Amino acid sequence: MFDFKYYTPTKVVFGRNTESKVAELIKEFGGTKVLIHYGGGSVVRSGLLKRVTDTLDAAGISYVTLGGAVPNPHLGLVYEGIELVKKEKVDFLLAVGGGSAIDSAKAIGYGVANDGDVWDFYDYKRTADGCLPLGVILTIAATGSEMSDSSVITKEEGLVKRGYSSDFGRPRFAIMNPELTMTLPDYQTACGCTDIMMHTMERYFTNGGNMELTDALAEGLLKTVKKNAVILRDDPKNYDARAEVMWAGSLAHNGLTGCGNDGGDWMTHKLEHELGGLYDVAHGAGLAAIWGSWARYVYKDCLPRFKKFALNVMEVENKGTDEEIALRGIEAMEDFYRSINMPTNLRELGVKATEEDLVTMAHKCAVGVNGGKGSAKFLREEDMLAIFRASM
Amino acid sequence: MFDFKYYTPTKVVFGRNTESKVAELIKEFGGTKVLIHYGGGSVVRSGLLKRVTDTLDAAGISYVTLGGAVPNPHLGLVYEGIELVKKEKVDFLLAVGGGSAIDSAKAIGYGVANDGDVWDFYDYKRTADGCLPLGVILTIAATGSEMSDSSVITKEEGLVKRGYSSDFGRPRFAIMNPELTMTLPDYQTACGCTDIMMHTMERYFTNGGNMELTDALAEGLLKTVKKNAVILRDDPKNYDARAEVMWAGSLAHNGLTGCGNDGGDWMTHKLEHELGGLYDVAHGAGLAAIWGSWARYVYKDCLPRFKKFALNVMEVENKGTDEEIALRGIEAMEDFYRSINMPTNLRELGVKATEEDLVTMAHKCAVGVNGGKGSAKFLREEDMLAIFRASM
Numbered sequence: 001m002f003d004f005k006y007y008t009p010t011k012v013v014f015g016r017n018t019e020s021k022v023a024e025l026i027k028e029f030g031g032t033k034v035l036i037h038y039g040g041g042s043v044v045r046s047g048l049l050k051r052v053t054d055t056l057d058a059a060g061i062s063y064v065t066l067g068g069a070v071p072n073p074h075l076g077l078v079y080e081g082i083e084l085v086k087k088e089k090v091d092f093l094l095a096v097g098g099g100s101a102i103d104s105a106k107a108i109g110y111g112v113a114n115d116g117d118v119w120d121f122y123d124y125k126r127t128a129d130g131c132l133p134l135g136v137i138l139t140i141a142a143t144g145s146e147m148s149d150s151s152v153i154t155k156e157e158g159l160v161k162r163g164y165s166s167d168f169g170r171p172r173f174a175i176m177n178p179e180l181t182m183t184l185p186d187y188q189t190a191c192g193c194t195d196i197m198m199h200t201m202e203r204y205f206t207n208g209g210n211m212e213l214t215d216a217l218a219e220g221l222l223k224t225v226k227k228n229a230v231i232l233r234d235d236p237k238n239y240d241a242r243a244e245v246m247w248a249g250s251l252a253h254n255g256l257t258g259c260g261n262d263g264g265d266w267m268t269h270k271l272e273h274e275l276g277g278l279y280d281v282a283h284g285a286g287l288a289a290i291w292g293s294w295a296r297y298v299y300k301d302c303l304p305r306f307k308k309f310a311l312n313v314m315e316v317e318n319k320g321t322d323e324e325i326a327l328r329g330i331e332a333m334e335d336f337y338r339s340i341n342m343p344t345n346l347r348e349l350g351v352k353a354t355e356e357d358l359v360t361m362a363h364k365c366a367v368g369v370n371g372g373k374g375s376a377k378f379l380r381e382e383d384m385l386a387i388f389r390a391s392m
Numbered sequence: 393m394f395d396f397k398y399y400t401p402t403k404v405v406f407g408r409n410t411e412s413k414v415a416e417l418i419k420e421f422g423g424t425k426v427l428i429h430y431g432g433g434s435v436v437r438s439g440l441l442k443r444v445t446d447t448l449d450a451a452g453i454s455y456v457t458l459g460g461a462v463p464n465p466h467l468g469l470v471y472e473g474i475e476l477v478k479k480e481k482v483d484f485l486l487a488v489g490g491g492s493a494i495d496s497a498k499a500i501g502y503g504v505a506n507d508g509d510v511w512d513f514y515d516y517k518r519t520a521d522g523c524l525p526l527g528v529i530l531t532i533a534a535t536g537s538e539m540s541d542s543s544v545i546t547k548e549e550g551l552v553k554r555g556y557s558s559d560f561g562r563p564r565f566a567i568m569n570p571e572l573t574m575t576l577p578d579y580q581t582a583c584g585c586t587d588i589m590m591h592t593m594e595r596y597f598t599n600g601g602n603m604e605l606t607d608a609l610a611e612g613l614l615k616t617v618k619k620n621a622v623i624l625r626d627d628p629k630n631y632d633a634r635a636e637v638m639w640a641g642s643l644a645h646n647g648l649t650g651c652g653n654d655g656g657d658w659m660t661h662k663l664e665h666e667l668g669g670l671y672d673v674a675h676g677a678g679l680a681a682i683w684g685s686w687a688r689y690v691y692k693d694c695l696p697r698f699k700k701f702a703l704n705v706m707e708v709e710n711k712g713t714d715e716e717i718a719l720r721g722i723e724a725m726e727d728f729y730r731s732i733n734m735p736t737n738l739r740e741l742g743v744k745a746t747e748e749d750l751v752t753m754a755h756k757c758a759v760g761v762n763g764g765k766g767s768a769k770f771l772r773e774e775d776m777l778a779i780f781r782a783s784m
Contacts, residue, residue: 004406005403005406009401009403011398011401012397014395014396211636211639212616213639216613217612217643220605221605244605247605251609256648260635260639
């Protein structure tokens with residue numbers, strides 16, 4: 001078991017109509033002038049943005065707004081946000097949306113609180129000394145960014161997608177009303193469930209230091225999301241299932257399911273980041289499309305964990321060799337992806353990559369992880385290419 | 393499912409030799425002059441206190457010390473601590489020890505940050521507006537006070553034991569080195585495991601709002617502690633088992649295992665508080681001695697939860713009526729208590745209570761909860777007396 005730090009200062013306010021508490025929470029955390037940052041038009045069309053601004057108006061909190069955060073959020077908008085915050089003397093950021101708006105807001109926060117180019121942090125050149133305080137009203141259960149230390153930004157030039165993690169970026173509060181996620185398209189709901197499970201699976205498949213308690217929490221979380229993802233496929237307005245998935249999304253990525261391990265594997269995410277940078281695919285679907293090929297490539301090097309996953313999460317039959325059990329678990333996971341209409345390879349994802357594209361992605365991925373990465377199995381550029389090829 | 397808040401701002405630093413980080417953490421949270429508050433002599437004899445003061449000396453952080461926090465910590469020492477903090481212009485509290493030292497430090501913190509008598513908070517007369525910042529070096533895995541919002545203090549006059557909960561009292565940091573718990577007497581280790589499990593069981597046995605994810609986390613935690621308590625009975629120096637129990641202690645009481653429920657039952661704790669106030673018994677042992685009688689008195693009113701507990705935590709055979717399964721789970725839990733040398737009634741606890749004592753305790757308990765309390769079953773004074781009688 002490895003030593004660990006666990007730090008989740010985000011105040012979570014969970015339940016129906018909790019967005020009505022937004023002004024109170026901003027005041028509690030010292031905000032007086034707010035940048036409301038959001039994504040596409042759904043937040044406007046649903047009336048949520050209006051409800052938020054009405055609440056701030058009533059509380060006497062002034063604000064400016066900046067929409068337009070897209071999936072795989074762009075650096076250009078981050079720069080725009082930084083300028084706006086400085087010009088308007090904003091002292092608190094409010095992200096209204098999912099991971100795109102939250103990650104974009106985190107990057108704006110780093111850019112305001114630190115001198116120099118904010119991309120430096122995402123380009124591994126230096127670390128941040130602070131972040132403008134940030135609150136969240138969550139509308140998509142997926143990235144866990146509402147409690148996590150991480151954010152992912154795409155630089156348009158060269159389509160480079162990179163993540164940066166810092167405790168400074170953890171949101172001060174997260175308002176989570178499961179009802180706000182009910183109008184998501186089915187595909188986005190399934191993508192979210194996939195992303196949530198992957199955040200914990202990345203921490204689960206390691207060759208170092210796993211803790212029994214962490215495993216028990218991780219397995220319980222994975223089984224809960226798996227079950228409720230299927231419920232939501234058939235009944236998207238099911239409040240309880242929305243709530244289970246939403247809360248799981250936060251716990252899957254706030255650090256809880258990694259305590260005591262070696263930091264996790266994370267190669268499925270790294271491989272998907274290259275897909276996401278190049279093709280602008282939905283992150284969750286990209287993960288599902290890659291995972292099976294990754295798992296088949298690495299499972300022999302991480303057999304006890306794949307066996308445990310197969311038995312305790314996928315609940316496959318406990319017979320045959322460890323390898324057979326592990327493979328049965330991988331198959332069961334892919335069956336689950338198919339059951340919620342997620343792709344299990346790049347073709348099903350709709351990516352028509354040439355061999356040259358695969359070579360480019362593997363190369364960029366290897367550069368992005370300084371040559372190699374992975375705990376289940378340490379992967380170098382040639383391994384990454386082999387996995388991309390297998391995923392076609 | 394009920395709405396909930398979840399707020400666990402405590403920065404946890406977990407692992408071997410983590411006490412060496414204490415000065416760095418105090419500085420991170422703004423402390424410049426520290427009151428080191430501890431309990432009996434074990435912290436002195438083990439050399440831990442010396443290591444802590446050496447670290448503070450080396451970092452140029454000044455401090456004063458106050459020992460003497462006893463199990464069921466006394467209000468008198470809290471008053472003494474408040475005076476000392478004010479006189480010495482202390483701006484940060486460091487509790488070194490278990491729940492007694494931490495709870496006593498929390499009460500000192502409330503007393504310093506608020507005018508008037510600190511006992512008012514414990515006597516339900518008013519709520520606190522703040523608390524002096526507090527850090528913890530944990531040496532006993534049990535109360536979860538290192539991450540929780542709660543503290544329990546005993547007023548010597550009339551031996552009144554009362555709890556007070558406030559987010560202001562949550563520690564800023566908690567240093568957890570499992571090695572520091574290795575020298576605990578076996579009885580204290582078993583008491584700690586009992587207390588840890590009870591914190592989650594109090595949240596589990598409810599008639600309202602249980603969330604699947606919360607249940608899955610709770611069940612995983614309970615099974616992990618149950619298994620590792622037995623390992624520690626036979627091998628008290630087992631690092632991994634110490635770590636599993638220590639981390640479970642924090643998660644069992646930081647709110648995680650209660651998200652979405654109605655707040656929990658808590659009557660076993662309330663009944664034990666009367667025992668602890670009157671007889672100064674070890675809290676964990678007191679809980680074990682009461683629980684079976686409580687469970688048998690209430691299980692028919694909370695049958696689905698007792699059945700689920702029996703199957704998923706105690707893993708009893710799934711046959712017969714729900715009542716039979718529930719009772720089999722209660723018996724299995726009592727067998728577990730016996731297996732780690734915990735009492736399952738007041739006689740085994742060593743309490744020779746007269747009928748008059750039982751009447752007094754039931755009356756004080758009823759007054760303490762304003763007449764009645766409980767979610768598994770709402771208990772009034774006559775119910776409390778019946779449970780005390782059954783526990784003899």
